[in-house]
Amino acid sequence: MTRTLRPHNFSAGPGELPPGVLEAASRALIEVPEVGLPLLGISHRSKWFGDVVAEAEAIVRDLLDLPKNYHVLFLQGGATLQFSAVAATFLRDRNRFADYLETGYWSRKCLPEARKEGRIRVLWSGEADGYSRLPSDVELDLSPDAAYFHYISNETVEGLQFHRLLGLEGVRRVCDMSSDFLSRPIDVQKFDLIYAHAQKNLGPAGVTVVILRDDVLEEVPEGLPSMMDYRPHVEMRSIFNTPPTFGIYVVLLVLRWLRDEVGGLVAMNRINETKAARLYAMLDRSDGFYRGRAARIDRSLMNVSFNLPTPELERSFLQEAQGQGLFGLEGHRSCGGVRASLYNAVSLESVDRLCRFMAEFRDAADPSVVDQTRPVEAVV
Amino acid sequence: MTRTLRPHNFSAGPGELPPGVLEAASRALIEVPEVGLPLLGISHRSKWFGDVVAEAEAIVRDLLDLPKNYHVLFLQGGATLQFSAVAATFLRDRNRFADYLETGYWSRKCLPEARKEGRIRVLWSGEADGYSRLPSDVELDLSPDAAYFHYISNETVEGLQFHRLLGLEGVRRVCDMSSDFLSRPIDVQKFDLIYAHAQKNLGPAGVTVVILRDDVLEEVPEGLPSMMDYRPHVEMRSIFNTPPTFGIYVVLLVLRWLRDEVGGLVAMNRINETKAARLYAMLDRSDGFYRGRAARIDRSLMNVSFNLPTPELERSFLQEAQGQGLFGLEGHRSCGGVRASLYNAVSLESVDRLCRFMAEFRDAADPSVVDQTRPVEAVV
Numbered sequence: 064m065t066r067t068l069r070p071h072n073f074s075a076g077p078g079e080l081p082p083g084v085l086e087a088a089s090r091a092l093i094e095v096p097e098v099g100l101p102l103l104g105i106s107h108r109s110k111w112f113g114d115v116v117a118e119a120e121a122i123v124r125d126l127l128d129l130p131k132n133y134h135v136l137f138l139q140g141g142a143t144l145q146f147s148a149v150a151a152t153f154l155r156d157r158n159r160f161a162d163y164l165e166t167g168y169w170s171r172k173c174l175p176e177a178r179k180e181g182r183i184r185v186l187w188s189g190e191a192d193g194y195s196r197l198p199s200d201v202e203l204d205l206s207p208d209a210a211y212f213h214y215i216s217n218e219t220v221e222g223l224q225f226h227r228l229l230g231l232e233g234v235r236r237v238c239d240m241s242s243d244f245l246s247r248p249i250d251v252q253k254f255d256l257i258y259a260h261a262q263k264n265l266g267p268a269g270v271t272v273v274i275l276r277d278d279v280l281e282e283v284p285e286g287l288p289s290m291m292d293y294r295p296h297v298e299m300r301s302i303f304n305t306p307p308t309f310g311i312y313v314v315l316l317v318l319r320w321l322r323d324e325v326g327g328l329v330a331m332n333r334i335n336e337t338k339a340a341r342l343y344a345m346l347d348r349s350d351g352f353y354r355g356r357a358a359r360i361d362r363s364l365m366n367v368s369f370n371l372p373t374p375e376l377e378r379s380f381l382q383e384a385q386g387q388g389l390f391g392l393e394g395h396r397s398c399g400g401v402r403a404s405l406y407n408a409v410s411l412e413s414v415d416r417l418c419r420f421m422a423e424f425r426d427a428a429d430p431s432v433v434d435q436t437r438p439v440e441a442v443v
Numbered sequence: 444m445t446r447t448l449r450p451h452n453f454s455a456g457p458g459e460l461p462p463g464v465l466e467a468a469s470r471a472l473i474e475v476p477e478v479g480l481p482l483l484g485i486s487h488r489s490k491w492f493g494d495v496v497a498e499a500e501a502i503v504r505d506l507l508d509l510p511k512n513y514h515v516l517f518l519q520g521g522a523t524l525q526f527s528a529v530a531a532t533f534l535r536d537r538n539r540f541a542d543y544l545e546t547g548y549w550s551r552k553c554l555p556e557a558r559k560e561g562r563i564r565v566l567w568s569g570e571a572d573g574y575s576r577l578p579s580d581v582e583l584d585l586s587p588d589a590a591y592f593h594y595i596s597n598e599t600v601e602g603l604q605f606h607r608l609l610g611l612e613g614v615r616r617v618c619d620m621s622s623d624f625l626s627r628p629i630d631v632q633k634f635d636l637i638y639a640h641a642q643k644n645l646g647p648a649g650v651t652v653v654i655l656r657d658d659v660l661e662e663v664p665e666g667l668p669s670m671m672d673y674r675p676h677v678e679m680r681s682i683f684n685t686p687p688t689f690g691i692y693v694v695l696l697v698l699r700w701l702r703d704e705v706g707g708l709v710a711m712n713r714i715n716e717t718k719a720a721r722l723y724a725m726l727d728r729s730d731g732f733y734r735g736r737a738a739r740i741d742r743s744l745m746n747v748s749f750n751l752p753t754p755e756l757e758r759s760f761l762q763e764a765q766g767q768g769l770f771g772l773e774g775h776r777s778c779g780g781v782r783a784s785l786y787n788a789v790s791l792e793s794v795d796r797l798c799r800f801m802a803e804f805r806d807a808a809d810p811s812v813v814d815q816t817r818p819v820e821a822v823v
Binding site: 070072074075076077078079080085086088089090092093099100101103104105106107108139140141142143144146147151176179180260262266267268269270286287288289290291303304305306307308309310313388390391396 | 450452454455456457458459460465466468469470472473479480481483484485486487488519520521522523524526527531556559560640642646647648649650666667668669670671683684685686687688689690693768770771776
């Protein structure tokens, strides 16, 4: 393939990573200078790799201003294994229940895994609304007796994001932040356990970051598989068994970039807000040609899901976009349409390039098609 | 660090990979030419990545001459998660037992994970012999009523390897081949389930290959976490949740190398036998200066564990070796000493270089120290 344009990657994940990180990782595959060996040939028990994990942990602590009674883990198995591990930790073999929300594709995937481990209540489902909005606080009948309350901060598929803290004081708060972790500041002390797989904002697929408060460890029942038991991983500082060494090293490179080049989470959030604002403005000024799926108040800064007037137009849009070096814009297989993911490493330049293409594509579209469209306000 | 010598890597894992594989992986981190994107930014749901998994599976099938009723999976969680998944598949919530062997560090680690899921019998333990030998068939009271029989084909830490098939006809045979999978031909139809993490002979840490016969899927009880339930992974052809895309791609590159450059498993085994023979000959001709840990009959072709007359000499040996570009020779933290791992990608040239160093080191050692040694025959 001959490529004339630098690619702009809007993939929903595995997604864009900073070019400097990719170059450093590429060099490390040939040789890690401090060690004199290729990255993939270095023992996970070496001092060098221990230092990699320790530095990655230190930067996460620094970025989140994490108190000492929180642990930072780098694990395997994705969010899917965490769906099980969280529920097993608090519910297995106990007469308790937990409160969950069903706000989109991923929280729906989470529920059956949790149900295998114990009793859960689903407080709210967005299914009737086609997962186009998130609940308000008054819609949630949160129980003070729940073992924990679980929600997903950003629904990657539908492009819905909570812009406030959910839950009750006095009930453990567990949050899947897979698609917005380290994209904005969070008040981490409000959470008992946070998990996030790496392949959105943090690094390659195959690493999952877990942050948990020390007292969560007291809840772990005996008899869990070690890969679902947080205690040995805390004790061995993420090197209980052989961890995905390449993935954790790349996560470290991304963390250094976030701290040193971006300047931390406040700065990152500002950039992410600007990117999302420009793209949503393009949707809103399109006279309904581009129709956002999410209710305005719940719009995600990370994933912008939208439709065009017809499936045919969506197909041409995706094809022409790719021809112009704009990649990864296909909507999720569960709902189709278009989705632009604006993770940390997606540049403002890429977003501007996308907006320019969208304006051109709309201008070139058959006006009779455009006229058929509903006004975007009807979407909520 | 200034390096004057090309490194020779004898790490027990993550270990040496073929230089051509590392170079191709390094380039793919910048751009995969067929896609026009960096490897880490390509969706796991893309056609390209589906083709990567399909080709990797096809090569494994080809190398092992795998019948159609066997599945090939690329999973997360290492052998440790398989310790749990295997036992949960056959034993959880059932009045059954399985037969296990305790032949070294790794099979010992496996036992507590299996016990969490059901009843197991340990037929034989090498503990009394310091895990210096493997059992003969007459020492094993295998039960025809066991749900399955589990063993580890190569004990990485101690350097012990079974050079025959174990188990009873009519009893399911499950084998952890983490450290010798695809290093030699195997009669795969004798096995119901084989698992092997990648970081020895197959690729980077973070990928685990599982091969299972179709009828194993009927044994899976309801209620297992999806990451321990083989069925969804078979159904989704290893893309149930986001798989470790980088790791699987590198595994594909290694598999191509094994098929195209090495010429398959018979050729690979011949090379591995030659490498091991040269190193063991060095041990055996050292008048007890280098003392192999493993009984001769059970010597591993993959991991050669040995001691020197004193811990001080072992320290100098490791230090001088590293100065000469010979890396990863430290024995496992559980037993110390020296260990040279001779995985598929370790070249004959590297082994010859190691043997030369060992001869020089012995010649330079204080003769009075050498005289104190026991003859190697005493070790068994």
